[in-house]
Amino acid sequence: MPEPSQHRDAGRPLDLEEAERLAEALRAFGSASRLRLLWALIDGEQTVEQLGAAIDMEQSAVSHQLRLLRQQRLVAVRRDGRHAHYRLFDHHLPDLLAALRNHHEHVNPPRA
Template identity: 65%
Template sequence: MPHPSEHSSAARPLSATEAEGLAASLQAFATASRLRILWALLDGERPVDELVQASGLSQSATSHQLRLLRDANLLASERQGRQVFYRLHDHHLPDLLAAMRHHHEHVLIAGAADDGPVVPEPTARRA
């Protein structure tokens, strides 16, 4: 469990630099194959061959996606003999993945009730 002083408030203003960094980080979540790999790691560390099977990708494509996820600091890896094992980088990722899925479910449920996707109302600008 993280210590309360580990992070500053998420509600603090977002600088342009931080917004750019967050946008770049979120691009790592932008493909279904990478999401399937991340979900496969929610239960813990797994070797590459299990991630190939879980993702439904070829060995080469899985390795490429694993490299991108590792480069984005979403995964950590450890070599044990001839096998490489991957795990989620830190304790924030399971909560983030759950929040993404729950938001998606919420949008689907609301969209089904309204016969269409939910489109947020534009907010009025403050003078």
């Protein structure tokens, strides 16, 4: 995983190939259940059982969504015997999730 000093300039022009890869990555955020799982992991590592209880979702559905998030490298897993412990893939994700929520609140202000 690149360190911040190893990232290329985010302001550089976006070519078609990279735009397509980014669009594919953003599709992972297009599900309310996946967003809720990511939010639940902001506070740290959790098992499938803990995540299911946290967002009131069946464990089989949680496992399916986590598999999709792993494929997009949004979550990582650590195995400990029979248990799988999931965490956010990297340090960028809490800020990205916060920016998504803040943008949504900006363009859709809460009604009084």
